[in-house]
Amino acid sequence: MIICLICSIIIGFFLALYVVVKRIKDTNDAGDSTADIKEFGQGSLQMLAAEDSRLR
């Protein structure tokens, strides 16, 4: 039982740390995304040729 208790406390602590830091990131860090190709790509990527070949 002591083993279970120690394991529970260790996992519980790391889980609590994860939850709190995730919450900090979600609520204290505004606008962490940047624009992607869709914002600047006129008609987006135009594939001229695509080939997949297996190596022997």
Added chain:
Amino acid sequence: MTIKCPNCGGAITYDPASADFMCDLCGSIFLAKDIIPPSDSSEKTGDMAGKPSSGQSDEDIIEYSEDTEIETMDYNVYLCTSCGAELLINESETATFCAYCGQPTIVFDRISKHRKPKYIMPFSVSKNQAVSIIKNYIKKGDFIPDEFKKFNPDVIRGIYVPFWLYDIYYHDCQYFEGIVKTNDSTQHYTFLRDAKINFKHITIDASKKLENFSSRRLEPYNMSYLQPFEPHYLAGFYADCSDENMTTLDMLATGRAAGMFNRKVKESIHAENLVIKNTSPVCKITNKEYALLPVWFMVIRHDGLNYTIMVNGQSGKLVGGMPISKEKVKTKIAYWTVIFSILIFLAFSIVLAAFGIDSEILYELLMYIIPLVIMTCGALYDKTAKNWKSYNISKQLSSEVGMDDYVSDRQGDLK
């Protein structure tokens, strides 16, 4: 650049809420068409010289060259003696503190000629809207210190930040090697991808004052809101000057185009351990235009540091890392540790009872349990560290650390 009210002679400023001009003294409202004289320029918003069509080869793409005379205009330049920022302000405005570092150490420096922007994106988000966006965000923040929440909304300033809008033609034929795993086999593949793209209006900020990483977070801007530049739009706002050299800006723009192109090409390949073996990129800047884009800046001082919170003046997107209260964080970690420990312990007890595992068997299982616990904690720690790193980058960009780097870079090492 001051526009006088025909009714009372007061100064007229641009009002983002109504997209019209308003007299601060008598409250008269004037339509933009009555204030701004019709432009004789035949160019329309978003025109792109040398714009490649989809059927053209790389050789047909006309590379941008600046052969026309650069138009300039006069600004009053104010200098912040604290952080070294230069702000361009039209003569109807009085600067009382620096919009970047919040210090009341701003002095009139000179009247200076600067390159006239080709386009301007007028503010769509009003001052009150920007303040509400910041207030609402701060209100939701669990760990934001209470003192931080009591900020003075009067210190918010609208700044037109200089940007270069790049149109870039990018073509590359790439060879990759990678591993494709199926249910019963692992096979090595080569992949060929020949693709091209015409990027339009990649925004690169031309102010050394603003970190590139911060300005990218302000994106996207809706380019359909761009207007041909008229100095009247500056009424009531600050404008920053372009102080980054063009070679650096060109490199940033082409580097960004290459990054987005490569990411998109890789997304089209479903393989692991993808390694690029050969590449032959053709990258041409087909056009670039100088434009002023709107940003609201709010500097909040907390615990000896200045935090600069920004709001995209067109979309209302908020950018900035807020400080955390260490006491609140410690309390929450302790609280959740107790809750999770009890729940996990109960779950352990139920499993042990259900499978009839006694202490002796549990001791034998220890060699499996310990690695399992270590792996679980390791995975949680890894995710936590990534989130913490991301938050810290935002906080550093917003706080004075980034500002100090700027001061050292611009004014020599003052520390």
